[in-house]
Amino acid sequence: MPQLLPTADAPLVRTDFSDQSAWSQLLVVVRMPSEDGFLANITVVDDPAFQDADPRALAGGKNVLCHAVLFVADAMTFAHNDKPILCIAPPQPQHTFRVIPSQLWSVENNLSLANMDWEDFAGAVDADGIFRGFA
Amino acid sequence: MRIKYAALAASLAICAAQGAQAQMLSSGPTYGFVYGDFSQLSSPGQKLNGGGGGLGWHFTRYLGIQGGAAYYRDTPLDLTSANVEMMLTYPANDKFSLYAGLGGSYVHGTANPGFGSITRQSTGYRAGLGFEYWFAKPWGLRFGYYRQNAGGVADDMRVGIALRF
Numbered sequence: 375m376p377q378l379l380p381t382a383d384a385p386l387v388r389t390d391f392s393d394q395s396a397w398s399q400l401l402v403v404v405r406m407p408s409e410d411g412f413l414a415n416i417t418v419v420d421d422p423a424f425q426d427a428d429p430r431a432l433a434g435g436k437n438v439l440c441h442a443v444l445f446v447a448d449a450m451t452f453a454h455n456d457k458p459i460l461c462i463a464p465p466q467p468q469h470t471f472r473v474i475p476s477q478l479w480s481v482e483n484n485l486s487l488a489n490m491d492w493e494d495f496a497g498a499v500d501a502d503g504i505f506r507g508f509a
Numbered sequence: 510m511r512i513k514y515a516a517l518a519a520s521l522a523i524c525a526a527q528g529a530q531a532q533m534l535s536s537g538p539t540y541g542f543v544y545g546d547f548s549q550l551s552s553p554g555q556k557l558n559g560g561g562g563g564l565g566w567h568f569t570r571y572l573g574i575q576g577g578a579a580y581y582r583d584t585p586l587d588l589t590s591a592n593v594e595m596m597l598t599y600p601a602n603d604k605f606s607l608y609a610g611l612g613g614s615y616v617h618g619t620a621n622p623g624f625g626s627i628t629r630q631s632t633g634y635r636a637g638l639g640f641e642y643w644f645a646k647p648w649g650l651r652f653g654y655y656r657q658n659a660g661g662v663a664d665d666m667r668v669g670i671a672l673r674f
Contacts, residue, residue: 399585399622405555406620406629407660418554457624476627 375427380437381417384482386445386459388420389427393452400447400457403475414479415486416445429460433467440464442485445478458504463492471496473505481505541566544651546669548579550588552661557581557588562669571598575610585622590659591615592635604643608653611636616659631660639667647672 378385386404388397397420407413424432429446438444446460450472458472461481469492473481484490499505545562563577576593594612601607614635619628637655644650648670655665 396622399620399624401554402583402586402620403622403624403627405552405661406618406627407631409629411631411660413661455624457622474625476625 375431376421376423377435378419378432378437381419381441383415383417384441384443384445384486385438386416386418386447386478387424387427387432388418388447389424389429389432390447390449390452391422391425392449396452396457397447400451400459400475403457404459404478406476408479412479412483414482416478416482429462429470430467433462433464438464442488443481445473445482456504456506461495461505469496471499471505472503474507477505477507480507538570539567540673542575542649542671542673544575544577544669544671546579546651546653546667548581548665548667550579550581550590550663550665552663555583557583557586559588561590563592565596567596567598570600572596573598573608586618586620588616588618590617590665592657594635606641606643607638608641609636609638610653610655614657614659618660629660633657633659635659635665637665641671643673647674649673 404414432438433444441464444462444464448460451457451459456474458474459478461471461473463469481495495505498508543564548559548561550557559579559581561577561579563575565573565575567573573596575596578591581588592612592614594610596608596610598606598608612635613632615632617630635655635657637653639651639653642650651669651671653667657663657665
């Protein structure tokens with residue numbers, strides 16, 4: 375499996391290529407600003423070389439460790455009705471949760487700026503392990 | 510001698526015709542216009558094609574105002590934008606003029622991707638450069654390139670026609 379190249383922003387890596395339409399629509403939602411105008415600062419990695427890549431292996435790459443979070447759009451993302459994107463903490467890849475596309479900006483902005491901690495989001499997920507925003 | 514008079518008369522006739530042509534194309538110090546255009550809105554990783562129109566008024570030879578709206582669609586996104594801006598115009602000649610625009614923009618976007626509908630609206634600045642080429646008194650071509658930051662930074666390239674009155 376190839377290594378991720380250095381990116382200025384948190385990577386969003388596509389590892390499932392079964393539904394191009396869903397991927398395109400997911401990106402539209404991810405790139406929409408929040409109600410307060412916040413935008414997700416991400417670098418999209420859409421390369422078939424990463425098909426079925428192990429998210430934990432990706433998170434362990436030397437070019438990912440500088441980021442507070444790695445986002446992965448995997449098979450479960452596209453199989454689920456809410457299209458939840460996998461969030462991994464690169465220093466501790468065993469720490470994961472999922473986030474719906476429209477809330478990805480919140481995870482990225484707050485973790486990248488260290489405005490909030492990983493536990494703040496991981497502790498606010500619904501019963502199915504998906505973060506849908508703070509109540 | 511007759512030849513000299515004939516040449517002089519012809520010269521005067523040509524000058525008069527040119528004057529009439531210049532008069533026809535000259536817009537005068539103030540005029541209004543309406544326009545319709547094709548627009549491409551580009552932001553990182555995304556390009557939207559759409560169209561719109563608007564109207565404007567030149568208060569003086571150099572200063573004016575214009576406003577308009579445009580609609581874009583690229584499944585699952587519907588985007589409507591409206592803008593108002595002041596125009597600083599430099600008329601290079603009767604047909605061609607350059608302008609700079611500075612104003613504000615309002616953007617309303619709705620995404621219906623099938624996993625939840627999202628609606629957002631934003632306002633922000635808008636600035637750009639463009640030119641107008643009037644190929645006849647009422648009709649002209651317009652081109653403009655703008656940058657705006659309403660819900661994210663985007664470049665707006667517009668090509669269209671205008672009708673002035």
